[in-house]
Amino acid sequence: MSAAEKQKVLVAMSGGVDSSVAAGLLVEQGYDVTAVTLKLWGGESDSGCCSVSDVDDARRVAYRLGIDHHVFNFGDDFNEHVVDPFVDSYAEGRVPNPCIECNRHIKFAKLLRRADALGFDTIATGHHAKVVTLDDGTFRLGRGADEAKDQSYVLHMLTQAELGRLLLPVGEMTKTRVRELAVEMGFDTAAKPDSQDVCFIHSDGGRAKFLGDRISLTPGTLVENGEQVGTVTAVELITIGQRKGLGFGGNTERRYVTDIDHQTGVVTVGNRAETDRPEVEVAGITWSDQPAVGPVLAQWSAHGARRNGQFVPTGEGKGRMVWDEPQIMVSKGQSVVFYDGDLVLGGGIAQ
Amino acid sequence: MAFYLDHAATTPVREVAVKAMVEAMTAGFGNPSGAHRMAREANRALDDARDAVALALGGKPGEVIFTSGGTEADNLAIVGSLESRRGIAVCSAVEHHAVLEPVERAGGAVVPVTETGVIDLAALEQVLAQAEEVAVVSVMAANNETGVVQPIGQVAEVVRRVAPDALIHCDAVQGMCWLDLAAHCADADLISISSHKFGGPKGAGALLTRNNPALGVLSLGGAQERGRRGGTQNVPGIVAMAAAISATVAERESQVPRVRALRDRLVDEILASVEGAVETGDRASKTVNIAHLCFDGIESEALLFLLESADVMASAASSCASGAQDPSHVLAAMGYDRDLAFGSLRLSLGYTSTDADVDAVLEVIPGAVARLRERS
Numbered sequence: 008m009s010a011a012e013k014q015k016v017l018v019a020m021s022g023g024v025d026s027s028v029a030a031g032l033l034v035e036q037g038y039d040v041t042a043v044t045l046k047l048w049g050g051e052s053d054s055g056c057c058s059v060s061d062v063d064d065a066r067r068v069a070y071r072l073g074i075d076h077h078v079f080n081f082g083d084d085f086n087e088h089v090v091d092p093f094v095d096s097y098a099e100g101r102v103p104n105p106c107i108e109c110n111r112h113i114k115f116a117k118l119l120r121r122a123d124a125l126g127f128d129t130i131a132t133g134h135h136a137k138v139v140t141l142d143d144g145t146f147r148l149g150r151g152a153d154e155a156k157d158q159s160y161v162l163h164m165l166t167q168a169e170l171g172r173l174l175l176p177v178g179e180m181t182k183t184r185v186r187e188l189a190v191e192m193g194f195d196t197a198a199k200p201d202s203q204d205v206c207f208i209h210s211d212g213g214r215a216k217f218l219g220d221r222i223s224l225t226p227g228t229l230v231e232n233g234e235q236v237g238t239v240t241a242v243e244l245i246t247i248g249q250r251k252g253l254g255f256g257g258n259t260e261r262r263y264v265t266d267i268d269h270q271t272g273v274v275t276v277g278n279r280a281e282t283d284r285p286e287v288e289v290a291g292i293t294w295s296d297q298p299a300v301g302p303v304l305a306q307w308s309a310h311g312a313r314r315n316g317q318f319v320p321t322g323e324g325k326g327r328m329v330w331d332e333p334q335i336m337v338s339k340g341q342s343v344v345f346y347d348g349d350l351v352l353g354g355g356i357a358q
Numbered sequence: 359m360a361f362y363l364d365h366a367a368t369t370p371v372r373e374v375a376v377k378a379m380v381e382a383m384t385a386g387f388g389n390p391s392g393a394h395r396m397a398r399e400a401n402r403a404l405d406d407a408r409d410a411v412a413l414a415l416g417g418k419p420g421e422v423i424f425t426s427g428g429t430e431a432d433n434l435a436i437v438g439s440l441e442s443r444r445g446i447a448v449c450s451a452v453e454h455h456a457v458l459e460p461v462e463r464a465g466g467a468v469v470p471v472t473e474t475g476v477i478d479l480a481a482l483e484q485v486l487a488q489a490e491e492v493a494v495v496s497v498m499a500a501n502n503e504t505g506v507v508q509p510i511g512q513v514a515e516v517v518r519r520v521a522p523d524a525l526i527h528c529d530a531v532q533g534m535c536w537l538d539l540a541a542h543c544a545d546a547d548l549i550s551i552s553s554h555k556f557g558g559p560k561g562a563g564a565l566l567t568r569n570n571p572a573l574g575v576l577s578l579g580g581a582q583e584r585g586r587r588g589g590t591q592n593v594p595g596i597v598a599m600a601a602a603i604s605a606t607v608a609e610r611e612s613q614v615p616r617v618r619a620l621r622d623r624l625v626d627e628i629l630a631s632v633e634g635a636v637e638t639g640d641r642a643s644k645t646v647n648i649a650h651l652c653f654d655g656i657e658s659e660a661l662l663f664l665l666e667s668a669d670v671m672a673s674a675a676s677s678c679a680s681g682a683q684d685p686s687h688v689l690a691a692m693g694y695d696r697d698l699a700f701g702s703l704r705l706s707l708g709y710t711s712t713d714a715d716v717d718a719v720l721e722v723i724p725g726a727v728a729r730l731r732e733r734s
Contacts, residue, residue, distance in 0.1 A: 046682035062682075079659055080682035083696075124733035125663050 022061030025133030088112035100269035101340030131174035146170035163354035227272030292355030365708030372557035379598035407600035416540025428552030432456035441574025445491030451691035475506035499533030505648025514545030553599035562595030618646035
């Protein structure tokens with residue numbers, strides 16, 4: 008019996024192609040696999056997981072693999088830890104990180120507790136990232152083999168205990184290979200489009216409607232060099248560095264949002280250089296293992312670039328990322344994730 | 359191997375029903391609407407089935423409309439009443455969604471229940487008095503989650519006094535095995551039943567329409583069921599349902615005390631061995647087959663998983679379309695805290711249940727609850 012055969016694995020299946028193939032690979036590798044789909048959102052949505060048809064897709068793949076499929080309703084936890092904070096963030100002028108909060112509280116903390124209670128050894132997901140074991144026996148989260156699909160940014164908060172009980176079977180391969188395997192395995196999900204945007208927001212109306220139904224949105228003014236140059240319907244929907252959708256048209260000099268005052272509704276715009284900052288303060292940092300100090304790479308959006316700089320600790324779970332070259336201002340609330348090469352060191356929230 | 363404690367979801371098909379069904383699908387395959395001999399044979403089988411259903415429900419054969427099941431019968435009762443007469447639909451807050459949804463969609467009124475899950479008769483009277491006109495009042499015979507039996511006679515007394523023009527509908531889907539519906543629903547104008555809850559196949563049911571009040575039609579395009587429900591009848595399902603209903607009525611007197619003893623032992627021993635377990639409702643006013651409990655500090659779906667691992671098949675609240683456990687509207691209506699309601703468990707017994715089923719549950723529950731409380 009191989010090591011794999013002894014292990015009971017609970018694989019989280021969204022109904023998408025990545026988690027379908029992840030489940031298929033685990034079955035091939037001899038694990039004792041059970042599938043679960045998490046029901047997270049009961050409201051209107053068409054862009055992400057949790058619809059009845061997605062659950063059906065997951066169930067059909069599981070049946071094809073000959074494994075049991077269950078549905079867990081984590082809707083209350085999802086509202087508490089993901090949707091409510093998402094809305095609050097906008098109301099308070101911070102950028103929310105719904106996928107990160109979902110991973111932190113739901114997909115890992117809550118699911119791992121549930122898996123443990125039900126007698127599973129490990130959980131698995133279809134994320135594009137790797138669990139790497141170092142020589143000293145500690146774990147690190149590594150970037151997925153497909154750089155364009157890498158999801159280590161949204162999984163940066165995983166602890167040693169969580170990494171030690173996690174399998175990421177598709178992290179070693181490209182998305183193209185995942186789709187090829189899905190075809191070989193005969194899954195109907197092989198050609199399903201990648202999930203986009205925030206899973207609980209309906210594409211009709213989008214963020215504006217979702218937030219407008221829940222909080223009062225504040226009309227604001229666009230100001231450049233102290234003069235009003237336009238208006239916006241909701242300052243909550245404006246982000247630092249934003250260029251499009253400000254109503255300037257394509258022929259004028261490019262302007263970027265350089266500051267947002269949620270109290271007064273004043274959105275300041277300027278040229279690209281005015282958005283640059285030499286550093287960013289980060290708090291609420293969780294480290295994969297030991298706190299970092301000195302030269303690191305940092306990334307501040309899901310599929311954004313990584314830039315070099317020096318991490319200067321300023322207290323417990325706090326520090327300043329000093330860029331080697333000035334970088335576009337990181338908005339309050341965005342997650343900043345630190346890397347050593349391809350390995351995640353940790354991450355926190357921009358202040 | 360499986361220990362089946364989910365009879366309220368569906369109960370095994372009785373042998374007499376299987377036989378009747380096979381007969382209707384082989385020699386008796388004719389279309390009952392036709393004119394020739396084979397058609398007449400099928401039609402006669404339907405007539406016999408109508409007699410059996412009418413007898414069990416205390417009605418006349420001409421008052422039976424065969425449907426595709428309980429949900430269609432409930433929809434026909436509510437929507438049909440609203441189409442044929444003036445006024446609103448009224449139902450209790452613990453009705454099955456097959457009643458609640460058509461009532462709510464038509465802007466009807468929902469009457470609260472007491473903390474034991476019984477309809478609040480004073481509130482019913484108030485709702486009826488406030489409504490200008492009432493087309494139909496729908497109150498179930500017994501609840502599908504808790505087993506709580508509703509006092510249909512008392513409900514009818516209020517309705518006749520305050521809203522005499524209203525029809526009274528009783529969703530008796532959960533009552534067939536355990537209640538003498540002819541007596542219990544004697545004051546109801548409309549009674550819904552579902553074949554697979556009492557040992558018939560899925561896909562058959564009936565609505566008894568006492569004295570055949572005018573009723574709107576949902577399915578147009580055929581003269582079947584005297585034009586009240588178009589579409590060729592599901593003859594195999596219907597004759598099997600009739601065989602099952604006769605068997606159910608015949609053995610009810612012996613099954614009720616037998617199953618009650620099993621249920622009482624099940625609940626009493628769980629309450630004795632698991633701290634923080636609560637039995638919902640008042641046991642004396644529940645059908646004898648349902649053990650419905652809430653466990654403090656756990657989530658049903660995790661408990662169901664561990665029960666299944668021990669080959670025990672049970673359920674919690676009704677499942678939503680995705681198969682996830684939704685919080686129970688029944689427990690919410692009874693005033694249960696949402697967290698406690700999330701830890702609900704329904705163990706439902708039936709005509710095939712034995713001591714071994716009860717023993718299997720009792721062996722796994724205390725350890726499973728303790729494990730979940732400790733680890734989640």
